[in-house]
Amino acid sequence: MDAAPGPRNRRWVHAAIARVEADTNRSADTHLLPLALWPAQRGVDLYLKDESTHPTGSLKHRLARSLFLYGLCNGWIVEGTTIVEASSGSTAISEAYFARMLGLPFVAVMPATTSIAKIALIERAGGRCHLVDDATTVYAQAQRLAEATGGHYMDQFTHAERATDWRGNNNIAESIFDQMALERHPVPTWIVVGAGTGGTSATIGRYLRYRRYDTSLCVVDPDGSAFYRSWTTGDPQATGRSSRIEGIGRPRVEPSFLPEVVDRMIGVPDAASIAAMQFLRANSGRRAGPSTGTNLWGALRLACELVAEGREGSIVTLLCDGGDRYADSYYSPAWLTAAGLDPDPYADVLRHAAETATWPT
Template sequence: MPRLTSSHRAWIDEAVRRVEADAQRSADTHLHVVPLPGEPGVDLYLKDESVHPTGSLKHRLARSLFLYALCNGWLHAGSTVVEASSGSTAVSEAYFAGLIGLPFVAVVPAGTSPEKIQLIEWYGGRCHLVDSAGEVYETARRLAAELGGHYLDQFTYAERATDWRGNNNIAESIFDQLSREPHPVPSWIVVSAGTGGTSATIGRYLRYRRYPTRLLVADPEGSAFLDGWEQDVSTATASGSRIEGIGRPRVEPSFVGGVVDEMVRVPDAASIATMRWLSGRLGRGVGPSTGTNIWAALGAIERMRAVGETGSVVTLLCDGGERYRSSYYDDAWVAGQGIDLAPYAAVLAEYESTGRLRPPA
């Protein structure tokens, strides 16, 4: 690690100015009301993170990670920035690396959507492909050492790089935007976990502000987070998620189970069918992790309605569907994964007509 010389300090000052200026040019993301079938009483809101400059929720994380690394003195002029990612974080980090004039290498699984790889490269990054999600960590660490660069390590630093007390984090933004709504303090906030940084930020903020809002984390098939949370261990492992951007083969260091009120397993078929269903209702494509979020949110709403509870539920639109045209929106690709959407598509069609969500037996 280089000593903090006057020239290094000057370079950091300019890099931080560029990152902060970029944030100043960007407006906050929108909070949409999602019209639901059935009896009124519970409002569903969708925080649209796809409108960030790099098109996903990970734009917030990438900005925080770069500021954290810069202010710790870990980056310097000429550093090669390296990250392990399933795609969207690397897209955003390639953008910020270019903003401050540094080369960027993303270590991503070979199954990452071609659209994400193209975006990483479009922003000036280079992709290093590995066979499985479990290989990204050590490969990224090794490449950073070989290149004399810095491994950002989102899976370790996501929960500490964001100021969870406020400073326009996503939780503070949600509550500000809800302040004039019929139910300004939501009953549930529903998110999924990739690094765990977003759930950690929101959960800590809820406790810091003493809100009664409960945090529900939706975990896809093949992810270790739910098992680790239920067993209260950090050593749980799993096969790995097929829903890009969320779920991990291990419990990541940034996942803070103590701030989570409830977790639920979401089948891959439910994530994809709900992604397509929501896209039809919105008139625009959303990504599969948004489908995971919405399926879990609809389940929470169904439980509220069953006991006559009114209120609001908030979840996230993580990224747009244009990144997944050749995968989750392609029927042949989905069938090739052995995923049958028909049972969940039928459930959602019934939900449209009756206003009741009855998952397959």
């Protein structure tokens, strides 16, 4: 959309930015939670940064806020602009929240497999959901809808890595290091994240270099995703299939994914992500989504490797969102059976890791 210049638009944009910033000012930082799996004598500490405590319940709240500020400051969003996004759910929930705050129409283009609970949260925030059968068409359909309405396609997959200030300004990396300052291993050996847009890994990877930390960045990726295939082969055009773990994994390598800032990638079977999600609930009482399970699987593997090497240190990963929005899917035994996902064999691996601090070869 070409914004009409003039003082009215400028006043509206100023007021909109002030509302977004006021929302940030009302929100406390998310908690950093130690996960006590084994005695402290093992020398390796594991932490979860609980992003489910954001107003919209997920890590994507940070991204949505940054994308709205980016669009407002670039002149792409003005009074009355229809906001359109391609999303698997959580980003759309957060963007619907900010769109309603600014009095703007919002349309989410999502795969038809998106959980019913996520669709309900978007609609509750005043957004409209446009569901597509072929997940690979969400980009084109979102662009088409934005053009048809004279609106703005947010395009999280392109703009995620540039909308966030990776040098600081209370981004997630800066927050992690501030909260780790008084721990016995204040500089993490590893930070573990998944990749949906690639924006979080880009922000953290850049920040680690900018601040000259020795921390390594590991990206975990679900079955069939293009990110892992691309990183391991060096082929930026590598393709995969749509992920069954909502929020992470993509059938193509997104523009916001920066492989050069990633030190290691771990491929995680879908059923292993479910097992780790269940393991977290059993051992901490916290009900998280499946992408948190993917993170935890990778973090536990790295922790066991550190113990095996006789090294001490800390590992930080993310609790991406809460489990309530997955009650009818990943937390449903009937749904898992229908999807052909059996977490039991992977649950045995996790129990063994927790009891012995060793990872099976």
